[in-house]
Amino acid sequence: MKYPIFNSVVNRIESDLQRREISIQSFRTWDEDRINATGLEIKIDVSQDSDFIKAIAINFDWDRFRETVLAKQLKGMEEHPFLQEENMVSTSISPDIDIEVTWLFNERASNPDLSAQNGYHKVEAASQWMEEINHKVNDLLADDDIISRWHVEVDGTPSGKYLTAVNLLSYFQYTFSDLNSLNEVHKFVLRILQELLIKSNRVIKLADHTLHNQVAA
Numbered sequence: 481m482k483y484p485i486f487n488s489v490v491n492r493i494e495s496d497l498q499r500r501e502i503s504i505q506s507f508r509t510w511d512e513d514r515i516n517a518t519g520l521e522i523k524i525d526v527s528q529d530s531d532f533i534k535a536i537a538i539n540f541d542w543d544r545f546r547e548t549v550l551a552k553q554l555k556g557m558e559e560h561p562f563l564q565e566e567n568m569v570s571t572s573i574s575p576d577i578d579i580e581v582t583w584l585f586n587e588r589a590s591n592p593d594l595s596a597q598n599g600y601h602k603v604e605a606a607s608q609w610m611e612e613i614n615h616k617v618n619d620l621l622a623d624d625d626i627i628s629r630w631h632v633e634v635d636g637t638p639s640g641k642y643l644t645a646v647n648l649l650s651y652f653q654y655t656f657s658d659l660n661s662l663n664e665v666h667k668f669v670l671r672i673l674q675e676l677l678i679k680s681n682r683v684i685k686l687a688d689h690t691l692h693n694q695v696a697a
Contacts, residue, residue, distance in 0.1 A: 516544035537582040550575040575656040585646035
């Protein structure tokens with residue numbers, strides 16, 4: 481299934497990132513016709529900028545229904561393929577885009593106070609800094625009215641439990657309902673991307689500061 485509006489947004493994001501000094505680990509789109517959905521996944525290497533976070537993943541989620549609503553709304557979209565169908569989708573949903581930002585923490589700590597003998601974070605120590613970081617992130621992103629949660633994977637040995645994956649996820653939503661042209665959509669998406677990159681860097685600094693303080697305590 482083709483999504484002309486979303487695909488043009490993806491191309492615009494790709495060209496914008498190519499002009500920046502950002503270490504892109506992966507940039508890929510996906511389509512799932514079975515659920516009428518599509519999306520973009522971007523993974524950025526930040527290991528050179530952080531002692532505790534190795535990467536950021538930004539995922540843009542879109543679907544056929546929002547593409548159709550937005551095509552009806554934008555000027556010059558009369559030839560959009562979804563508007564040519566005899567049984568065109570009819571829906572009252574808002575053309576909102578969902579974006580998930582994930583901070584992938586390094587599950588191996590360089591300091592023995594935070595890690596078990598195998599190098600992975602101890603669950604007991606990790607729970608303390610995770611709770612503190614979560615509180616600070618909620619304060620930092622309070623104006624966004626978002627949902628944040630931790631995703632962790634725990635493994636165990638006779639000597640104790642340790643974390644093999646530590647990810648912090650935040651969910652954002654932005655609406656295109658007030659936009660009138662594809663050019664406005666492109667500008668809006670690039671502004672969103674810039675804001676998310678700035679917020680991501682703030683979370684990285686906050687997390688590094690929190691963990692460095694815990695190591696030093």
